[in-house]
Amino acid sequence: MIKAFIFDIDGTLVDTAQLHIKSWTRAFKKFGLDIPSGKIQSQIGRRATEIAEALVPKDKQGEIESIVKEKILIFREYYPEIKPFPMVKELFELLNKNGIKLALATSTTRRDAEFYAEALSIKNLIGAIITAEDIKHSKPNPEIFLKAARQLKVEPGESVCVGDSPHDIAAAKNAGMLAIGVLTGGYAREELQEAKADEIYQNIGDLYNNFSLKHLTSLQL
Numbered sequence: 001m002i003k004a005f006i007f008d009i010d011g012t013l014v015d016t017a018q019l020h021i022k023s024w025t026r027a028f029k030k031f032g033l034d035i036p037s038g039k040i041q042s043q044i045g046r047r048a049t050e051i052a053e054a055l056v057p058k059d060k061q062g063e064i065e066s067i068v069k070e071k072i073l074i075f076r077e078y079y080p081e082i083k084p085f086p087m088v089k090e091l092f093e094l095l096n097k098n099g100i101k102l103a104l105a106t107s108t109t110r111r112d113a114e115f116y117a118e119a120l121s122i123k124n125l126i127g128a129i130i131t132a133e134d135i136k137h138s139k140p141n142p143e144i145f146l147k148a149a150r151q152l153k154v155e156p157g158e159s160v161c162v163g164d165s166p167h168d169i170a171a172a173k174n175a176g177m178l179a180i181g182v183l184t185g186g187y188a189r190e191e192l193q194e195a196k197a198d199e200i201y202q203n204i205g206d207l208y209n210n211f212s213l214k215h216l217t218s219l220q221l
Contacts, residue, residue: 001158001217002100002158002159002160002178002213002216002217002220003099003100003101003152003154003155003158003159004100004101004102004103004148004149004152004154004158004159004160005095005100005101005102005103005159005160005161005162006102006103006104006105006145006148006149006152006159006160006161006162006172006177007102007103007104007105007161007162007163008045008104008105008106008107008161008162008163008164008165008168009104009106009108009113009116010044010045010106010107010108010164010185011044011045011163011164011165011184011185011186012085012162012163012164012168012182012184012185012204013084013085013088013116013120013204014082014083014084014085014116014119014120015082015083015084015085015184016078016082017041017044017164017184017185017186018186019075019078019081019082020040020044020075021037021040021041021044022078023071023074023075023078024040024051024055024071025037025040026071026074027067027068027070027071027074028055028056028067030067030070031060031063031066031067031070032060033056033057033060033067035055039055040055041186043055044165044185044186045107045139045163045164045165045166045167045168045185046107046138046139046167047107047132047135047138047139048068048071048072048107048108048132049064049065049068049132050138052064052067052068052071072109075112076112079115082116082119084119084120085184085203085204085205086203086204086205087203087204087205087208087209088120088122088204089120089121089122090208091204091207091208091211092120092122092125092126093125094208094211095211096125098213100213101127101152101153101154102122102125102126102127102152103126103127103128103129103130103148103149103151103152104116104117104126104128104129104130104148105130105144105145105147105148105161106129106130106131106132106144107131107132107138107139107144108131108132109131109132109133110129110131110133110134112131113129113131114129117129127151127152128148128151128152130144130147130148130151134147135147138167139165139167139168139170139171140166140167140170140171140174141171141174142171142172142174142175142176144171145159145161145171145172145175145177146175149175149177156175156176156177157176157177157220159175159177159178160177160178160179160180160216161175161177161178161179161180162180162181162182162204162207163179163180163181163182163185164181164182164183164184164185164186164187165185165187166187166191166192166194166195167195168181169181169192169195169196169197170195170196173195173196178198178199178216178219178220179195179196179197179198179199180197180198180199180200180201180207181195181197181199181200181201182200182201182202182203182204182206182207183200183201183202183203184202184203184204198219199216199219
């Protein structure tokens with residue numbers, strides 16, 4: 001029986017994928033690095049430190065902490081441009097009405113996560129918020145989703161994860177959870193399929209319009 005939904009945020013609930021890429025590009029350039037946007041895109045969904053470790057050349061690895069700090073500061077300049085995807089609040093209200101517990105599990109900072117929860121008007125519906133500061137291992141490691149399930153007091157097999165990246169999908173499957181993908185973060189359907197997504201929707205509105213707890217339970221079984 002499904003008892004919880006755990007959501008990624010960036011690229012899933014809010015339209016921030018390109019803003020993160022812009023922020024990384026600006027931060028890298030400040031440190032003399034020209035990293036192609038495609039390479040940055042391939043890492044989106046992981047913790048900032050691990051993104052930097054994957055992209056920064058060996059001779060610049062000592063500057064990773066400074067690069068990450070710069071990226072975080074630059075990204076916050078884009079706060080006024082951040083837009084929620086349609087039907088997020090409605091989906092959370094629908095799930096809550098069905099007795100489903102809700103959590104956010106994001107690779108971003110707690111400050112950013114709290115900002116998102118307020119901007120989406122869903123904070124009163126959420127039972128847990130897990131951020132990069134609460135974990136040791138980044139997606140596709142399942143730690144973040146497992147910790148969310150523990151805080152909600154549900155079993156992994158009773159949980160559904162919703163995310164936009166292959167890293168989200170892989171982390172959910174590694175946690176023993178159902179994985180739902182949405183095509184709003186810049187990744188192709190084929191990439192989410194390759195990561196073994198159980199279901200793929202165009203966006204949160206598409207998930208809302210086609211929501212069926214009975215159908216998802218049948219997938220689980």
